[in-house]
Amino acid sequence: MTAESIADDISKPFQLEQSALRGRLIRLGDTVDVVLTRHDYPPAVSRLLGEMFVLAATLAGGLKFKGTFSLQTRSDGPISLMVADCTHDGGMRGYAKFDAEAVAAADDASVPSLLGKGHFAVTVDQDNQGAAYQGLVELEGDSLTDCIHQYFRQSEQVKTGMKIAVEHLNDGAGTAFWRAGAVMVQCLPEEVSADQDKDAIEDWRRTMMLLGTVKDAELLDPDLSPERLLLRLFHQEGVRIFDPQPLSVRCRCSRERVEAMLKRFQPEDIDSMRQEDGGLFVTCEFCNETYRFDERAVGELIGQRTH
Numbered sequence: 001m002t003a004e005s006i007a008d009d010i011s012k013p014f015q016l017e018q019s020a021l022r023g024r025l026i027r028l029g030d031t032v033d034v035v036l037t038r039h040d041y042p043p044a045v046s047r048l049l050g051e052m053f054v055l056a057a058t059l060a061g062g063l064k065f066k067g068t069f070s071l072q073t074r075s076d077g078p079i080s081l082m083v084a085d086c087t088h089d090g091g092m093r094g095y096a097k098f099d100a101e102a103v104a105a106a107d108d109a110s111v112p113s114l115l116g117k118g119h120f121a122v123t124v125d126q127d128n129q130g131a132a133y134q135g136l137v138e139l140e141g142d143s144l145t146d147c148i149h150q151y152f153r154q155s156e157q158v159k160t161g162m163k164i165a166v167e168h169l170n171d172g173a174g175t176a177f178w179r180a181g182a183v184m185v186q187c188l189p190e191e192v193s194a195d196q197d198k199d200a201i202e203d204w205r206r207t208m209m210l211l212g213t214v215k216d217a218e219l220l221d222p223d224l225s226p227e228r229l230l231l232r233l234f235h236q237e238g239v240r241i242f243d244p245q246p247l248s249v250r251c252r253c254s255r256e257r258v259e260a261m262l263k264r265f266q267p268e269d270i271d272s273m274r275q276e277d278g279g280l281f282v283t284c285e286f287c288n289e290t291y292r293f294d295e296r297a298v299g300e301l302i303g304q305r306t307h
């Protein structure tokens with residue numbers, strides 16, 4: 001076991017010696033707070049995007065890849081789009097598109113009320129290899145966790161148990177901040193051979209019962225170390241805790257990327273983006289960074305357009 005730490009913004013892998021099941025504990029402090037505070041979305045939108053964030057961090061940590069893991073919802077409800085990205089080295093970003101009036105008028109904060117009908121997409125973009133499509137499922141269930149379970153049932157043969165929590169907390173001195181946390185346990189198919197099936201079913205049942213005892217407050221408590229929480233849950237399972245991976249807010253936008261995007265546009269589309277002075281600006285939806293192009297720069301973009 002590594003030394004106890006109160007570190008936030010981490011993904012901590014663990015293994016249960018009794019059953020060979022693997023898992024991961026996620027703690028998000030500043031990472032989720034910076035993104036949700038910066039966007040200043042309505043609370044119901046922030047909460048769902050916070051859930052996307054913690055799910056992206058949780059699922060990305062279980063994969064071997066070099067590039068970007070991305071979760072996305074596209075649907076016909078008040079929130080039409082949500083994106084949460086996590087790179088192989090823990091850089092996270094996300095945003096949502098929504099109709100503020102429709103969000104305010106929604107019956108409740110469930111997935112059917114806020115997202116409506118649509119899809120949940122999981123993609124891994126491998127560096128230098130283009131998008132490697134992974135999976136798409138219909139949005140089904142009341143919560144995003146339900147939708148993710150549906151995804152695992154349909155598109156991957158990986159048994160997955162997960163508890164997540166997202167909350168806008170108050171420090172008692174008037175400062176509010178977002179926190180998120182998760183514990184996930186997975187049973188990878190290659191680790192269960194046929195003659196172990198009966199034991200494996202019992203191991204899984206016992207582990208899910210233990211996972212079911214975790215409280216939202218424990219997932220979110222900044223004063224409860226990940227090690228103490230994992231020992232509390234899985235002490236009898238012989239939990240082995242590995243070194244954490246740090247998570248942080250990182251956008252990958254740049255002037256060069258925005259230029260490359262604009263060069264793919266038709267001249268009339270670029271013209272329609274121009275301000276009165278002939279220039280234009282592009283704002284990154286992830287981080288709100290604004291890239292400004294004056295009249296001369298726009299002229300050059302049109303001249304260098306790629307087809």
Ligand SMILES: [Zn+2]
Pocket residue numbers: 251252253284285286287288289
């Ligand atoms: Zn950006």
